[in-house]
Amino acid sequence: xxxxxxxxxxxxxxxxxxxxxxxxxxxxxxxxxxxxxxxxxxxxxxxxxxxxxxxxxxxxxxxxxxxxxxxxxxxxxxxxxxxxxxxxxxxxxxxxxxxxxxxxxxxxxxxxxxxxxxxxxxxxxxxxxxxxxxxxxxxxxxxxxxxxxxxxxxxxxxxxxxxxxxxxxxxxxxxxxxxxxxxxxxxxxxxxxxxxxxxxxxxxxxxxxxxxxxxxxxxxxxxxxxxxxxxxxxxxxxxxxxxxxxxxxxxxxxxxxxxxxxxxxxxxxxxxxxxxxxxxxxxxxxxxxxxxxxxxxxxxxxxxxxxxxx
Numbered sequence: 580x581x582x583x584x585x586x587x588x589x590x591x592x593x594x595x596x597x598x599x600x601x602x603x604x605x606x607x608x609x610x611x612x613x614x615x616x617x618x619x620x621x622x623x624x625x626x627x628x629x630x631x632x633x634x635x636x637x638x639x640x641x642x643x644x645x646x647x648x649x650x651x652x653x654x655x656x657x658x659x660x661x662x663x664x665x666x667x668x669x670x671x672x673x674x675x676x677x678x679x680x681x682x683x684x685x686x687x688x689x690x691x692x693x694x695x696x697x698x699x700x701x702x703x704x705x706x707x708x709x710x711x712x713x714x715x716x717x718x719x720x721x722x723x724x725x726x727x728x729x730x731x732x733x734x735x736x737x738x739x740x741x742x743x744x745x746x747x748x749x750x751x752x753x754x755x756x757x758x759x760x761x762x763x764x765x766x767x768x769x770x771x772x773x774x775x776x777x778x779x780x781x782x783x784x785x786x787x788x789x790x791x792x793x794x795x796x797x798x799x800x801x802x803x804x805x806x807x808x809x810x811x812x813x814x815x816x817x818x819x820x821x822x823x824x825x826x827x828x829x830x831x832x833x834x835x836x837x838x839x840x841x842x843x844x845x846x847x848x849x850x851x852x853x854x855x856x857x858x859x860x861x862x863x864x865x866x867x868x869x870x871x872x873x874x875x876x877x878x879x880x881x882x883x884x885x886x887x888x889x
Contacts, residue, residue, distance in 0.1 A: 587629035590874035649877040671880035677864035682734035684863035688833035719743035724775025732781035784811035794819040809863035812837040821849035833857040
């Protein structure tokens with residue numbers, strides 16, 4: 580019976596490191612076969628997941644030997660943290676390992692949405708020459724509003740400053756005297772929405788942040804502003820966002836995360852017909868380099884715990 584179960588894809592070098600010390604059951608397809616996952620958990624001392632595996636009370640009950648969970652990423656809303664705490668199960672996110680690619684994703688999305696030129700490849704290839712329609716905007720002098728000012732938002736701010744953007748941020752949990760505020764001007768949430776030319780979300784999904792960006796919030800934004808969400812899908816009311824984009828109340832948006840992942844068949848319908856939105860399948864933090872870092876950090880966390888060093 581496996582001592583470490585890995586239910587989603589992990590970099591092979593990290594798996595090899597784990598397998599030198601423990602028996603591994605590696606099957607990235609388990610995420611889509613929850614019954615099979617339950618069946619292999621009886622002797623598992625550790626479980627390694629990404630964002631799609633639902634670590635529920637039922638799964639924890641099926642794993643009486645489970646000591647720790649390694650998360651290949653940082654978001655924890657797919658893990659029953661209260662259930663883990665009640666059972667004495669430690670949870671280890673790969674904190675910091677994918678900060679840079681998420682920040683790069685956000686900046687890339689801002690550049691694409693403001694400049695607009697990259698949405699016309701098919702037209703240009705067909706001989707259409709839509710130069711007038713694609714006159715976009717520059718980043719210099721624009722205001723970037725960061726909702727949440729943790730590590731990823733700060734990496735984003737550094738890159739935006741290099742593009743000569745002005746940085747504002749809302750984070751009620753960050754102390755007034757925190758050195759991070761030297762890189763951004765602190766504002767309240769409503770003021771950020773009203774002032775920013777680009778809004779990027781950097782908050783976890785909680786009861787307080789679910790649908791934080793709803794119809795009322797979108798109405799406070801500039802009509803030529805853009806929204807980027809590479810945090811968690813439930814933070815944005817997708818129907819309200821689609822309505823705002825359809826009605827010209829928002830210039831554009833980029834979504835890497837969704838309320839339901841993967842999107843059920845036909846679920847993209849609310850965004851059908853929109854030419855001012857970028858949709859990607861939860862890959863903002865996933866690059867070849869970050870996959871190596873995230874996997875290595877997670878393997879090290881799990882090994883330290885199982886070998887009594889945590």
